[in-house]
Amino acid sequence: xxxxxxxxxxxxxxxxxxxxxxxxxxxxxxxxxxxxxxxxxxxxxxxxxxxxxxxxxxxxxxxxxxxxxxxxxxxxxxxxxxxxxxxxxxxxxxxxxxxxxxxxxxxxxxxxxxxxxxxxxxxxxxxxxxxxxxxxxxxxxxxxxxxxxxxxxxxxxxxxxxxxxxxxxxxxxxxxxxxxxxxxxxxx
Numbered sequence: 001x002x003x004x005x006x007x008x009x010x011x012x013x014x015x016x017x018x019x020x021x022x023x024x025x026x027x028x029x030x031x032x033x034x035x036x037x038x039x040x041x042x043x044x045x046x047x048x049x050x051x052x053x054x055x056x057x058x059x060x061x062x063x064x065x066x067x068x069x070x071x072x073x074x075x076x077x078x079x080x081x082x083x084x085x086x087x088x089x090x091x092x093x094x095x096x097x098x099x100x101x102x103x104x105x106x107x108x109x110x111x112x113x114x115x116x117x118x119x120x121x122x123x124x125x126x127x128x129x130x131x132x133x134x135x136x137x138x139x140x141x142x143x144x145x146x147x148x149x150x151x152x153x154x155x156x157x158x159x160x161x162x163x164x165x166x167x168x169x170x171x172x173x174x175x176x177x178x179x180x181x182x183x184x185x186x187x188x
Contacts, residue, residue: 025063030071032058032154032183038079038088043173051088054079056179060096064187069098073115077160077177086125090175092136092160093117100144109144113158121165121175134163134175150187156180 038051054077062071075092096115103109119136142156158179164172 025065026187028062028064028069028071028185028187030058030060030062030154030183030185032056032156032181034179034181036077036079037178037180038077039174039176039178041173041175043167043171049173050082052080052082054087056181058181058183062096064100067100067102069096069100069111071096071098073117075160077179079177081125084125086123088124088175089122090160090162090177091120091122093119094136094138096138107146109146109152111142111144111156113140113142113156114138119160119162119175121162123165123167125167130165130167132165134165136160136162144185152185152187154181154183154185156183 034056036054036056038054040051041049043049056075056077058073058075060071060073062069073092073094073096075094076089077092078087078089080087094115094117096113098111098113100109100111116135116137118133120131120133123130138158138160140156140158142154144152144154146152158181160177160179162175164174166172
């Protein structure tokens with residue numbers, strides 16, 4: 001399934017890089033770190049779960065053409081489960097689109113983003129680890145600050161949601177998270 005996710009993201013970037021977009025596009029790479037606030041989960045036939053604030057890391061490569069950007073993103077997030085020493089981690093593979101709102105004579109560029117792909121949810125609670133791959137999507141907003149010709153600092157918020165992964169015994173639970181991140185974007 002992870003090879004499928006990587007292949008899907010590669011295909012999205014290949015399509016984005018074809019034709020007219022590629023001739024006018026600027027490639028870039030970006031990386032971000034931040035806080036991950038996993039929301040309480042509703043667990044089927046069991047008590048709801050609460051989580052500690054965790055961390056998130058993302059890296060992406062993409063193409064920018066005017067006010068539009070397309071990218072493939074790899075992300076990782078980890079949160080502790082409040083009632084135990086166990087944790088939940090999410091490895092995500094997303095294809096993202098952006099709309100940049102460039103302002104004349106300003107170094108600041110606000111943007112909106114949306115994306116979809118797959119998430120591998122690894123849950124270490126209970127008897128053994130459970131790893132389930134589910135659909136994932138995100139919505140977000142942020143602002144980039146251009147401090148050099150080809151470098152920007154990004155500050156952003158994103159909401160990441162997934163399909164319901166399964167715990168041991170086939171019980172499903174909900175996963176959704178609010179992430180606040182800061183990162184660096186380099187254009188080539």
